[in-house]
Amino acid sequence: MSTFNLPDVGEGLTEAEIVGWKVKPGDTVVVNQVFVEIETAKSLVELPSPYAGVVKELHAAEGETLAVGSPLFSVDEVGSRPAPMANVPEVADIAEADTPVASEEPGPLVGSGPKADAVKRRARTNRPAPTRPAKAPGVQGSAPAIPAALADTISRRAAELGHASTRLTAAAKPAVAAFVDRVLAKPPVRKVAKELGVDLAQVTGTGGQGEITRDDVFSYKAQREAERDAAPMFWSAKGQEVDGRVVRTPVRGIRKATAKAMVESAFTAPHVSIFVDVDASRTMEYVARLKKSRDFEGIKVSPLLVLAKAVIWAAARNPSVNASWVETENGAEIQVKHFMNLGIAAATPRGLLVPNIKEAQDLSMRELAIALNDLAETARAGKTSPADMTGGTLTVTNIGVLGIDTGTPIINPGEVAIVAFGTIRQKPWVVDGQVVPRWITTLGGSFDHRVVDGDLSARFMADVASIMQEPALLLD
Amino acid sequence: MTNTVHEPSEQALIQLLTPEGERRSHAEYDSYIQDIDAEMLRGFYRDMALTRRFDQEATALQRQGQLALWVPLRGQEAAQIGSGRATRPNDYIFPTYREHGVALTRNVDFPQMLRIFRGISNGGWDPRENNFHMYTMVLAAQMPHATGYAMGVQRDQAGWDAERLEKDGTAVVAYFGDGSSTEGEVHESMVFAASFNSPVVFFCQNNQWAISVPFHVQSKVPLAERAAGYGFPGIRVDGNDVLAVLAVTRWALERARRGEGPVLIEAVTYRMSAHTTADDPTKYRMSADEEAWLERDPLLRLEKHLKDNQLADEVFFKQVAVDGDEMATRVREEALAFPDPSLAQSFANVYAEAHPLIQEELKWHLEYEAGFADTTEEGATR
Numbered sequence: 001m002s003t004f005n006l007p008d009v010g011e012g013l014t015e016a017e018i019v020g021w022k023v024k025p026g027d028t029v030v031v032n033q034v035f036v037e038i039e040t041a042k043s044l045v046e047l048p049s050p051y052a053g054v055v056k057e058l059h060a061a062e063g064e065t066l067a068v069g070s071p072l073f074s075v076d077e078v079g080s081r082p083a084p085m086a087n088v089p090e091v092a093d094i095a096e097a098d099t100p101v102a103s104e105e106p107g108p109l110v111g112s113g114p115k116a117d118a119v120k121r122r123a124r125t126n127r128p129a130p131t132r133p134a135k136a137p138g139v140q141g142s143a144p145a146i147p148a149a150l151a152d153t154i155s156r157r158a159a160e161l162g163h164a165s166t167r168l169t170a171a172a173k174p175a176v177a178a179f180v181d182r183v184l185a186k187p188p189v190r191k192v193a194k195e196l197g198v199d200l201a202q203v204t205g206t207g208g209q210g211e212i213t214r215d216d217v218f219s220y221k222a223q224r225e226a227e228r229d230a231a232p233m234f235w236s237a238k239g240q241e242v243d244g245r246v247v248r249t250p251v252r253g254i255r256k257a258t259a260k261a262m263v264e265s266a267f268t269a270p271h272v273s274i275f276v277d278v279d280a281s282r283t284m285e286y287v288a289r290l291k292k293s294r295d296f297e298g299i300k301v302s303p304l305l306v307l308a309k310a311v312i313w314a315a316a317r318n319p320s321v322n323a324s325w326v327e328t329e330n331g332a333e334i335q336v337k338h339f340m341n342l343g344i345a346a347a348t349p350r351g352l353l354v355p356n357i358k359e360a361q362d363l364s365m366r367e368l369a370i371a372l373n374d375l376a377e378t379a380r381a382g383k384t385s386p387a388d389m390t391g392g393t394l395t396v397t398n399i400g401v402l403g404i405d406t407g408t409p410i411i412n413p414g415e416v417a418i419v420a421f422g423t424i425r426q427k428p429w430v431v432d433g434q435v436v437p438r439w440i441t442t443l444g445g446s447f448d449h450r451v452v453d454g455d456l457s458a459r460f461m462a463d464v465a466s467i468m469q470e471p472a473l474l475l476d
Numbered sequence: 477m478t479n480t481v482h483e484p485s486e487q488a489l490i491q492l493l494t495p496e497g498e499r500r501s502h503a504e505y506d507s508y509i510q511d512i513d514a515e516m517l518r519g520f521y522r523d524m525a526l527t528r529r530f531d532q533e534a535t536a537l538q539r540q541g542q543l544a545l546w547v548p549l550r551g552q553e554a555a556q557i558g559s560g561r562a563t564r565p566n567d568y569i570f571p572t573y574r575e576h577g578v579a580l581t582r583n584v585d586f587p588q589m590l591r592i593f594r595g596i597s598n599g600g601w602d603p604r605e606n607n608f609h610m611y612t613m614v615l616a617a618q619m620p621h622a623t624g625y626a627m628g629v630q631r632d633q634a635g636w637d638a639e640r641l642e643k644d645g646t647a648v649v650a651y652f653g654d655g656s657s658t659e660g661e662v663h664e665s666m667v668f669a670a671s672f673n674s675p676v677v678f679f680c681q682n683n684q685w686a687i688s689v690p691f692h693v694q695s696k697v698p699l700a701e702r703a704a705g706y707g708f709p710g711i712r713v714d715g716n717d718v719l720a721v722l723a724v725t726r727w728a729l730e731r732a733r734r735g736e737g738p739v740l741i742e743a744v745t746y747r748m749s750a751h752t753t754a755d756d757p758t759k760y761r762m763s764a765d766e767e768a769w770l771e772r773d774p775l776l777r778l779e780k781h782l783k784d785n786q787l788a789d790e791v792f793f794k795q796v797a798v799d800g801d802e803m804a805t806r807v808r809e810e811a812l813a814f815p816d817p818s819l820a821q822s823f824a825n826v827y828a829e830a831h832p833l834i835q836e837e838l839k840w841h842l843e844y845e846a847g848f849a850d851t852t853e854e855g856a857t858r
Contacts (some may be wrong), residue, residue, distance in 0.1 A: 007541025010754040031808075032536045043756025050540035186688045186760050211760070292764045 002051050003059075003074040006066050010042045017065045019044065027055045029075060036072065041186065041194070049415075053077040184211035194215050198224075206377075210291075210300045254351040261413045269325065269416070269448035273408040274457055276464045279431075280424050281439040285309075286471040290365070299369050303441075303468075304398050307421050308368060310362055310467030311396060312340050313474060318460040321417040322393050325450050334451055343395035343412055344372065346379040354412055355384045356392035396421060406442040416451040419464065420444035441468065488698075489744060490724055495772050497780025499719075508723035514787040518532040520718050521778050521788070522796050524553035527577040528775065529800030530586045531749075533807050534576075534593070538753045542811065543593040547574045549746030551716070554774030555681045557581060558721025559649065559743070562729055566607065567647045567832040568629075570622040573611040574681075575651055582608035586803060587810035596817050616659035619678075622650030623665040624739075626674035638734065641821065645733035648727075654694050655686025657702075666738070670706040676734035677725065678703075678740045681715060683747035688760040703740035716742030716774040746772070820845075 008017060016038040023035045032048040035055070052075075059071040066072065088455070183200040184207070185193070192214055193200050203220045205212035236245045251259060283306045290301045315322040317424070323336045342360040346353050357363070357371045378384050393413045402425035409420040422442040427439035443465055447457040467473055492500055492509070531548050538546040549556065554578030563569060563581070571578055576589055583606045591600035592611055599610040612618040626648040633645060656662060657680060669676050680699055684691045695702075703710025713724040721743055728739035746769040750757050757766075782788040823838040 005541070007539070009539055011545060011752075032533075041755060042749075043759070045539065045756075047539050048536040051541070118599065184760065184762075188755075209762075288762075288764050292762060292768065 001055075001056055001074050001076050003071045004050055005069050006038070006072045007047075008068045009028060009038070009045050010040055013040045013042065013068060015065050015067050016040045018043075018060050018062050020062055021058055022046075023055050023058075023073075025055050025057055029053065029055055030434055035378075041191070042154045049075070051075040051077050133192045184209060186211065188213050189217060196221050208298050254353070258352055262410050265413045267410050269411055269412065270450060271408070271446045272449045272452075272454060272457060273444060273446045274454075274461055275406055275442055276465045277440060277442050277463050278468045279429055279438045280441045280468045281421070282472075283468050284424065284439045284469055295366055296369065299366070300373050301369055302372075303424060304396070305365070305369050305372060306471055307398075307419070307443075307464070307468065308344075308357075308360070308372065308396060309340060309365060309474060310464045310471075311419055312342065312392065313467060314460050314463035315340060315394060315462055316361070318456055320452055321447065321460045323416050324366060324393075324414055325416060325448060332450075339393070341391050341393045343392035343415070344375055345395060345397035345412075346376060346384075347410075348379045348382060353379055353384050353389060353451075354392060354395055355379055355388040355393075358391070371475075394418070400424060400441065406444040409444060409446050409458070411446055411448055416448035417457070417460070418446050419461075420446075443468070481844035489714055490720045491713050491717050491718045492719040492723060493714075493777055493781055494780040495716075495777055497560060497777050497782075497784055499525070499781065499785075502720075502723075505720065505723040505727065506615050508726045509719055512719065512722070514782075517778070517782060518792060519789050520557055520722075521775070522799075523557045523561070523577065523580055523781060524718065524775050524778065524805055525585075525796045526800050527553050527557065527580055529804055530576060530580075530589075530807060533804040534590060534755060535749075537590070537808065537811060538593070543590060543753075544595050545593055545834065546745075546753045547593075547751075548753070549574050549576055549747035551746045551769065551774070552681055552683060555715035555743040555745045556720055558718040559651075559679050559741075562722050563647075563649060564727035564729075566644065567649065567729065568609070568625055569609055569649045569651070569747040570608040570609045570618040570625070571651045572615075572618065572653060572656070574653070575611070575612050576763060578651065579608060582606040584608055586807050590807070590811045591814065592810075594814060596810060596814055616652060616661040617658035619650050619652060619656070619659075619661045619665035620668075622648050622676055622678075623669045623674060626669065626676035627672055628671065629675055641733055641735060642730070644662060645735075646675065647729045647732040648674075649729070650676055652678065652680055653686070654680065654682040654684065654691050654699065655689070656817075657682075657699055658686070658694055666703075666706045666708075666740070669738040670708050673735070675735065676738045677732055678738060679729045680740065680742045681745055682714075682742050683745050685747050685751065685757070685761065687751045688757075690761075698742060700740055700742035700823050706738075706740075708738045708740065710740040710742065712742045715745030716772050716777060718778055745774075748773070 008014075009016070017040075019037040019039050021036050023029055023033075024263040029035055029049045030052045031050065035049045036047050038047060039043065053078045056074040056076050058073050060066050184205065185200055189212055190200065192198075193203075193212075196217065198217050198221050200212055200217075203212050203216050206216055207213045226452065256397075283303050286306060287301055287303055290296045290305075319336050319338075320334070322340060323334055326333045326335055339359055340361040341356040341358050343354045346355065355367070355375050357375060358370065360371070363371060377390075378388070384459040391410055392415060394415055395409075395418045397409050397418060398405055398421045399409075400421050403423050406422040407420055409418040411418045420443070422444065424439050424441040426437045427440040428435045429440060430436075430440070443461060445457060445461050445464075447460075452460075490502065490505060490611050492502055492505065494500060513650060519569065528550060531550055534543065534546045535548055537543050552574070556575060557580070560569075560575075560578035560581030569575075570810055571580060578587075579589055580586070584601050588601045589611075591597040592613075601608070603609070605611045609618065609621070612621075627644045629648065633641065636645065650665065652662060662678075665676075668674070669678075682691060682699055686694055698712055700710035700712040711724055711728070716719060724741055731737070731739060747757075748766065748769060779793070782792075820838065820842060823834055823841070826834050
């Protein structure tokens with residue numbers, strides 16, 4: 001039986017985590033067949049088997065972290081047991097005569113720790129003259145004894161498997177999946193994040209290609225720390241006066257404005273909320289295509305861009321969602337706006353802000369992407385001006401970035417519709433009677449029922465959903 | 477000129493085979509490949525396919541702990557085979573550590589290329605045997621070596637007439653990448669080569685990524701344009717087109733041999749794999765980027781050309797695959813059987829000629845080693 005120890009697959013790595021076994025005891029493996037996937041500090045790596053034979057034992061469980069040099073799996077090699085072919089005497093001879101042949105083959109070069117005989121003390125004699133060795137050189141260094149014909153078959157099979165697995169990986173990992181799954185960050189930044197214990201998935205990247213920079217990691221860390229440091233001191237001891245255990249913060253500024261707006265909206269506009277699940281796979285593909293397009297180089301593109309465009313498109317087909325309810329001296333009026341100032345709800349260090357993109361109906365996809373980027377950056381930097389926040393006609397709130405599926409948004413005062421964009425994740429979805437993984441999101445919408453009736457809100461949401469499902473409709 | 481920085485015009489890139497495998501004629505470079513017949517084309521395909529299969533096997537060996545590191549070349553086969561096959565035996569080649577395809581064209585046997593990566597040799601082959609220098613691990617260190625060698629060649633060939641230069645002259649090829657293009661040595665080498673009009677061809681495989689740094693960070697202009705600053709021609713060639721690379725390199729080598737000085741060739745290609753086995757490109761580049769280059773795979777292009785023009789049949793492609801597997805098995809066997817280097821060999825590498833002190837130390841060492849009960853012959857002790 002041969003045991004394969006975890007090698008150092010990078011340069012100077014000390015450990016790796018078992019991500020997933022591709023074989024189980026009893027399985028037959030061939031040379032170069034991928035048998036396990038491991039993750040090191042540097043990369044996710046598939047390990048090909050150095051042995052052909054039957055898997056005897058897996059020495060670690062999935063999720064376990066192993067030190068380099070620890071046993072990984074053991075295989076009963078075909079070369080060390082009688083071959084299934086009757087007329088191959090050499091194999092049988094070797095197997096019977098010298099069972100440990102397999103264990104004498106050169107062990108892994110790296111990652112197996114010091115060789116046993118390197119630390120073994122060697123007996124000295126006083127004979128000064130060198131003697132001829134009994135064994136011919138090279139015997140110990142010879143390759144596993146597999147007859148040429150068998151080795152040939154094995155290697156061809158391995159090559160087939162190799163090709164097959166390449167194809168499989170390529171098919172199972174379309175560009176979209178990679179785009180959504182992956183956080184882009186260079187290895188030094190990942191190292192910093194790991195050292196600081198920062199989950200890169202939570203950090204917003206500001207780099208040229210949307211990648212997370214070192215500064216992003218540090219600022220995220222600083223923000224989280226400030227929040228977390230305060231947590232242990234939060235509960236105050238019993239026995240003090242009640243006043244001492246309550247912190248009073250006067251409601252001012254943005255908090256006050258938000259509160260006023262929400263009360264005004266919630267208690268004057270009767271809200272009706274509807275939801276729709278959408279297969280956004282094509283949106284994801286479209287976004288991935290935009291990202292690699294030269295026109296969008298250096299511009300951050302996200303599914304929010306497609307949603308924004310979809311909302312503008314759907315509003316033109318259902319104009320009463322882009323309107324206001326206005327009380328005048330001569331009674332109430334519905335004012336339908338033939339322009340779109342698209343509000344985007346943004347969580348900022350100062351609190352919730354809803355700046356809007358003026359005349360969004362005139363913007364091309366690229367201009368809209370730039371406008372969204374500018375809006376987010378300005379908001380994050382705390383530089384949103386009051387003018388940026390007035391005159392909105394319809395709002396989008398991107399709750400998906402927080403990992404939330406959906407919610408009932410409250411309409412921005414002065415408007416009659418708001419769209420909540422939930423997180424996009426892979427879910428089982430039925431396509432042509434088959435359950436397949438697709439990128440699914442939930443769109444939520446709240447409408448002022450004084451202006452927008454149920455059927456109209458439904459039509460509007462269905463239109464938005466249709467674009468998310470097939471962005472090509474935008475070309476119509 | 478409205479050329480943007482990252483997208484030079486189509487005509488600036490020499491291409492003789494389109495990604496669809498169609499032969500495109502070119503007024504200037506067709507004459508450099510007139511001798512290429514079906515058999516030679518099949519030979520190029522075979523070279524490229526074997527190199528790729530070897531690369532796979534070496535990667536597997538690294539993953540199995542049998543190599544300390546491996547440097548994959550997938551995607552760059554055409555750039556390497558095309559340029560390597562353009563050289564003559566008396567030309568001298570200075571490779572980086574990724575030139576496995578070039579090494580093949582210089583008759584270095586595949587298993588030998590693994591010795592340095594297995595950590596049992598500082599080289600792996602005798603560079604003088606095939607005029608193919610050792611792999612250089614230090615980035616761009618081979619560049620001054622190449623220019624220096626070319627300057628030496630000029631002195632050896634002083635007084636040769638044009639006919640002799642054309643027939644027996646030596647040219648030097650310095651391989652480097654877009655990453656090393658930023659190193660100071662490249663600049664110095666080019667300045668010296670230009671000043672002395674030395675017979676050196678600077679062959680850059682621009683594979684778009686210097687580990688994780690994309691090309692547009694390395695240079696604001698196509699690398700070939702830098703040659704103008706040194707005062708010699710720079711040419712951009714489709715590095716995934718084996719015919720174009722062959723033609724352009726032949727042109728540059730002939731020019732160098734005639735004494736007309738250096739040329740910078742920028743072979744535009746793509747590193748389809750990781751930088752090394754210690755690297756994970758999914759951390760810094762989009763798979764869409766990788767997929768876009770799949771269509772430009774150099775092997776696929778030549779395969780299409782061979783099939784569409786009935787220059788090779790299914791039997792040929794199957795045979796190449798079988799030969800590749802056989803070669804891979806042999807590579808594995810030989811690599812695992814490499815003897816560990818003995819300490820005694822190190823004494824031979826100190827001075828060119830025998831040195832009394834070293835000889836004395838070697839004698840002492842051999843006596844000491846012989847004093848153990850389990851002594852076996854040098855080199856076989858593990």
